[in-house]
Amino acid sequence: MAQRTTVYDVAERAGVSIATVSHTFRQPERVRPETRELVLQAARVLGYVPSGSARGLAKGRSQALGLYAFDMFLPSDLSAPALDLDTLVAKELDGLGDVRRFPLYVDEIQRGFELEARRLGRSVMLGSGASRDSLGSIDLAGSVDGLAIFPGGAARDLLEHVGRGVPVVIFSSPPMHDPLHHITVSNEDAVRELVDHLIGQHGHRTLVFLGELAAPDIGARFAGFQAALAAHGLPVPDEPFDTTALTRDSLRSLRAAITAGDLPDALVCATDQLALTVIDLLARHGIRVPDDVAVTGFDGIIAGRLSDPTLTTVRQPFASMGRLAVRILTDTAAGLSHPTSYVLPTRMVIGRSCGCR
Template identity: 90%
Template sequence: MLEPVAQRTTVYDVAERAGVSIATVSYTFRQPDRVRPETRELVLRAARDLGYVPSGSARGLANGRSQALGLYAFDMFLPSDLSAPRRSLDELVQWELDGLGNVRRFPLYVDEIQRGFELEARRLGRSVMLGSGASRDSLDSIDLAGSVDGLAIFPGAAARDLLEHVGRGVPVVIFSSPPMNDALHHITVDNEGAVRDLVDHLVDRHGHRSVAFLGELAAPDIGARFAGFQAALAAHGLPVPEEPFDTTVLTEDSLRTLRDAITSGDLPDALVCATDQLALTVLDLLAQHGVRVPDDVAVTGFDGIIAGRLSDPTLTTVRQPFASMGRLAVRILTDTAAGLAHPKSYVLPTRVVIGGSCGCG
């Protein structure tokens, strides 16, 4: 006959044993400085006697909150990572020890924002729950929203109405999303101004007159960068394209327009790439075809990931304040959950970082 499963000790049991309220038990484990030393010792002794281990939900019983924050990504992995064949553990270990492409895959901008998010959550005594991979068209599988006090999202191609639906239950912050007329909080950077500065550098400093933009416009931040590119060309009296030179995505068949231009010998003077990851792929492709950077063509990126600093030549790019974006999201979520007001949108500054890929250095 099976033995009955022992019932788990709860915060109520500890409170009853110690003769205190459940709020006092919660503060003892979550904010011990708020509890008198003698009371705290009483609660801890009761917890030890009962074998009580506090859970995230128990910590929030005093105020109806979980004390956890969520960070969710829809599709922030590289296509090459998602389509890679399954390898044995020995192969994976050897691949990693050999350093084959590691710096190209980690850390990316999502990883650096996550680091800032986790650091600020730790500072405030909050735990972090991570999630990823739900359908773009349905948030039914995101149990995370019902388990946290606030949720920060890398939206990918998620429908706006679905994000707003989540925002009706908990505070929501969306990264890399421009201000919109909705109830969500948005954190982005000055994408347009940054690309204008980048184009100004290519035209004024290097004298380039044929400048092309590469990138897919589906993401709102990439669209803003292209708008800045168009505005900069117009300000310099240069022809303004209606669409990017190459609306590429990072797949095996990507950069077809660029490949055709290489083959025909009709490359622009400079290539302004929507992201660093795209710019690094462009550098590889150009090198494979014997095109010298920056002698034959200048290349720039956007993000400021570590891989760009280690490339040869080093990448001229725009650096985003990733960690600060993550930290700000935590502050917005915790303050909003506590009933404090926050602006709905933040636009953080960027900085142009000059490397060798534009011809400087």
């Protein structure tokens, strides 16, 4: 590998000091135009690229923002066999890709994050880790002015440790009494509206909730489900009907209900990905949605609009969440204050899976 061109090489070729080279890139107004052109010409000839980390050290800031995910991939992606590039390209060109795996809600938030960062002249560094105790977020935090995190199962003390060094925003996290910033949506109210629709518009009387409660936003959705049933005078369960995760052995309670021929009127799923998996399972057993059972989701990913039937769900403002995170991080890094928590609105999206035509 060729040795990287340094500031000393540029200075020697241009016949100037290294301080002049440094000023040309960091504070060009301090360098005479003719001298600046000499330095830039030498840099072009030598292929010199100034170090972003060095500029950050000089300014006390990196001008970069970080976006970190604690293993947000689907199990089906992680367990997929390794394929050579030609096979991967052929499968994609044949239309065999699954829109359910991309874009996910993390991808849509990332797009909003990157767009707002670009608008503000900031670069974006991405990181990920499989462990709840992963130190990757700490390493990334040392290179950026602020860090947005999809927390997954991240340990709270780890997140607070990172937050002592740089501003931190956590997505899909409810307000908490800590120094971190939180962005979430009105999960409880959204599910209450969804249940009100299933009961009031379609007359369903037996409704169950499916979803794993480990994530705080899913817990809030289940609380909204419970509150809605109570408001309608229906029995309120203490826990979800199926605390499933998207694995090969998932949906055991639902499978048992199918086998017993004892399905409820409506299945309220914690996410769209889960709802689409449920619809597939029901179809394999000859159970029609929504004729035999209604199914709803939550998130509003593109796959739900393309499914058959189209999915009744709750849409989150993903791109706005990403943009808001960038504004919080840049303002906080600049010494401006922001509320520690934001709860954004949602919108119910009516498809055919609930029984609407």
